[in-house]
Amino acid sequence: MGVVVSLEDRKSGSASLKPLLTLVAGDMERVNRTILSRAGSDVAMIPEIANHLIDSGGKRLRPMLTLASAGMFGFEGEHHVTLAAAVEFMHTATLLHDDVVDESDLRRGKPAARLIWGNQASVLVGDFLLGQAFRMMVDVGSLDCLQVLSDAAAVIAEGEVMQLAAAKNTATTEDEYLAVIKAKTAALFAAACEVGAIVADQDGSVRAALRSFGTNLGLAFQLVDDVLDYGGSAKDLGKEIGDDFREGKITLPIVLAYRRGTGESRAFFDRTLMQGEIRDGDLDTALAHLHGTEALADTVQRARHYGAVARDALAPLPDSAEKRALLEAVDFCIERVT
Amino acid sequence: MGVVVSLEDRKSGSASLKPLLTLVAGDMERVNRTILSRAGSDVAMIPEIANHLIDSGGKRLRPMLTLASAGMFGFEGEHHVTLAAAVEFMHTATLLHDDVVDESDLRRGKPAARLIWGNQASVLVGDFLLGQAFRMMVDVGSLDCLQVLSDAAAVIAEGEVMQLAAAKNTATTEDEYLAVIKAKTAALFAAACEVGAIVADQDGSVRAALRSFGTNLGLAFQLVDDVLDYGGSAKDLGKEIGDDFREGKITLPIVLAYRRGTGESRAFFDRTLMQGEIRDGDLDTALAHLHGTEALADTVQRARHYGAVARDALAPLPDSAEKRALLEAVDFCIERVT
Numbered sequence: 001m002g003v004v005v006s007l008e009d010r011k012s013g014s015a016s017l018k019p020l021l022t023l024v025a026g027d028m029e030r031v032n033r034t035i036l037s038r039a040g041s042d043v044a045m046i047p048e049i050a051n052h053l054i055d056s057g058g059k060r061l062r063p064m065l066t067l068a069s070a071g072m073f074g075f076e077g078e079h080h081v082t083l084a085a086a087v088e089f090m091h092t093a094t095l096l097h098d099d100v101v102d103e104s105d106l107r108r109g110k111p112a113a114r115l116i117w118g119n120q121a122s123v124l125v126g127d128f129l130l131g132q133a134f135r136m137m138v139d140v141g142s143l144d145c146l147q148v149l150s151d152a153a154a155v156i157a158e159g160e161v162m163q164l165a166a167a168k169n170t171a172t173t174e175d176e177y178l179a180v181i182k183a184k185t186a187a188l189f190a191a192a193c194e195v196g197a198i199v200a201d202q203d204g205s206v207r208a209a210l211r212s213f214g215t216n217l218g219l220a221f222q223l224v225d226d227v228l229d230y231g232g233s234a235k236d237l238g239k240e241i242g243d244d245f246r247e248g249k250i251t252l253p254i255v256l257a258y259r260r261g262t263g264e265s266r267a268f269f270d271r272t273l274m275q276g277e278i279r280d281g282d283l284d285t286a287l288a289h290l291h292g293t294e295a296l297a298d299t300v301q302r303a304r305h306y307g308a309v310a311r312d313a314l315a316p317l318p319d320s321a322e323k324r325a326l327l328e329a330v331d332f333c334i335e336r337v338t
Numbered sequence: 339m340g341v342v343v344s345l346e347d348r349k350s351g352s353a354s355l356k357p358l359l360t361l362v363a364g365d366m367e368r369v370n371r372t373i374l375s376r377a378g379s380d381v382a383m384i385p386e387i388a389n390h391l392i393d394s395g396g397k398r399l400r401p402m403l404t405l406a407s408a409g410m411f412g413f414e415g416e417h418h419v420t421l422a423a424a425v426e427f428m429h430t431a432t433l434l435h436d437d438v439v440d441e442s443d444l445r446r447g448k449p450a451a452r453l454i455w456g457n458q459a460s461v462l463v464g465d466f467l468l469g470q471a472f473r474m475m476v477d478v479g480s481l482d483c484l485q486v487l488s489d490a491a492a493v494i495a496e497g498e499v500m501q502l503a504a505a506k507n508t509a510t511t512e513d514e515y516l517a518v519i520k521a522k523t524a525a526l527f528a529a530a531c532e533v534g535a536i537v538a539d540q541d542g543s544v545r546a547a548l549r550s551f552g553t554n555l556g557l558a559f560q561l562v563d564d565v566l567d568y569g570g571s572a573k574d575l576g577k578e579i580g581d582d583f584r585e586g587k588i589t590l591p592i593v594l595a596y597r598r599g600t601g602e603s604r605a606f607f608d609r610t611l612m613q614g615e616i617r618d619g620d621l622d623t624a625l626a627h628l629h630g631t632e633a634l635a636d637t638v639q640r641a642r643h644y645g646a647v648a649r650d651a652l653a654p655l656p657d658s659a660e661k662r663a664l665l666e667a668v669d670f671c672i673e674r675v676t
Contacts, residue, residue, distance in 0.1 A: 045502070119438075120438075121502055123438060123461055124439060124502060128495035128496055134488035135485075135488045135492055138481060156465075157462055157469050160465070
């Protein structure tokens with residue numbers, strides 16, 4: 001019954017997610033129970049699909065952020081658990097809809113829900129989970145939390161549409177790409193942190209600090225994900241790579257490689273990503289361009305920048321085990337790649 | 339700029355939607371302005387798609403229910419306008435997702451958004467509108483309203499999944515079909531009415547009365563829609579019919595015709611609706627079975643039943659122009675078909 005939190009194995013760095021996991025372990029058990037009970041429905045397809053995703057071994061980073069943000073101020077009770085579960089439901093709903101939009105076949109190494117149950121069910125179960133998330137927020141009864149999370153829901157969807165509109169445009173600027181991931185990834189990280197501060201009854205400056213921490217951690221996290229999809233900055237082989245390339249996704253490594261590239265490399269990215277005409281060996285060519293322009297290494301540098309901003313956002317807050325664990329989580333997120 | 343409320347022309351009956359339209363006309367102007375402003379986004383595709391649907395001449399019955407329910411108690415202010423717009427956004431989001439799920443080509447006689455902008459954009463803009471709807475509810479600041487509408491959001495999605503799971507099952511019972519439309523259609527009618535009572539600060543019995551009114555009006559409305567899709571109970575020709583048949587949708591007319599039918603007619607519906615094998619002339623055969631078993635006329639009778647329940651739900655409330663207009667709207671919804 002327990003939902004396993006799968007930790008990626010430690011790589012070269014020294015930072016670990018373990019302190020965070022240990023601190024929130026008890027509350028995460030409660031979050032997992034809440035998730036399982038709130039994903040229930042007499043309509044059998046709903047728990048089937050929800051559990052397929054929920055059991056699939058995501059890191060559950062977002063709910064952990066809510067728990068740690070509340071725990072930092074000694075909050076005890078139920079509300080942070082309910083909100084953490086609501087945040088995870090919002091994330092799960094987004095994943096279900098994303099897979100439909102991206103026509104993805106795999107999610108966390110398992111067949112995407114849409115392949116098993118169809119696009120239709122994925123859209124509708126996503127809607128159900130979003131509705132349940134709002135119900136859970138209403139149970140908590142904090143209008144401030146509702147505002148933060150409903151803002152996030154609208155902004156996330158806006159970011160997804162922005163990305164769709166910009167899709168396959170190799171001329172995307174770094175700023176444009178940042179605006180997309182700020183909306184589609186960082187907004188939920190920010191909200192997850194901020195609602196932790198809200199339930200713990202913290203004032204506006206603390207809320208702002210945690211919000212800023214979440215935003216910048218989210219940006220760093222997404223940029224590192226972008227690099228990992230190309231095998232990491234150091235040609236870290238042995239995991240499946242190139243999904244973004246095959247789906248024609250414009251991520252920061254591509255943005256940088258394209259802007260820094262030659263006429264020849266631009267023609268290559270236009271053909272493969274804009275026209276979607278991918279031939280054997282093209283992924284290797286793409287990797288050569290990405291490494292040749294230092295695009296992957298510099299995307300990691302950008303991630304380090306946002307990680308540093310995240311750390312400074314927390315600086316004014318009093319020392320606590322949770323604060324130290326969150327700071328280490330920033331490093332962990334970045335060191336995944338190095 | 340103005341959004342036209344298209345009234346279906348009067349048919350044989352004597353009831354009219356005009357009293358309701360006249361009473362809420364001023365507030366509906368404000369609802370339309372709110373809708374246009376809240377569907378705005380810097381991401382151009384969002385207002386394009388939203389306005390495509392919003393301008394397409396729906397009756398806006400749901401927001402009118404909210405306005406009239408609040409107006410019945412002399413409520414003045416802004417909150418009922420904001421909630422009415424939020425209700426319409428929830429409805430619009432559902433339409434966008436429904437068209438993707440049903441693979442529909444037309445919506446209110448215009449090409450479905452998914453045909454113009456694609457399924458992907460339809461899913462994501464639906465998500466955006468739902469997020470905006472929750473933002474607007476948060477602006478109103480009533481946790482009771484948020485509870486009613488978030489319950490509705492989850493229940494609607496649950497009903498859609500239920501329908502998907504039951505799709506193409508000709509053995510569906512009337513009770514099972516009722517459970518589906520209670521969730522996917524009546525829940526939003528009920529919520530639209532109830533939040534009107536809530537903002538007007540009415541007690542639990544008034545809330546329950548309006549909720550019951552909305553539920554039963556919604557059921558009657560959907561059943562009449564089901565009949566209209568087969569041209570009405572009196573072979574009312576001249577409008578495009580048979581969409582539900584072509585999409586293999588099991589609606590109450592089919593449920594009744596199947597249960598009352600012969601082995602031959604059941605084999606016919608199994609082939610056309612379950613196996614989806616539709617040949618020339620099959621719609622005419624279906625109509626012959628539907629008329630031969632009185633399935634259409636009796637579906638209208640069922641609608642009359644729910645209309646009567648809706649009227650009695652309002653009976654204890656004091657007389658007012660709004661109450662009378664709502665009662666007449668029930669008759670209008672049913673007389674559309676006769």
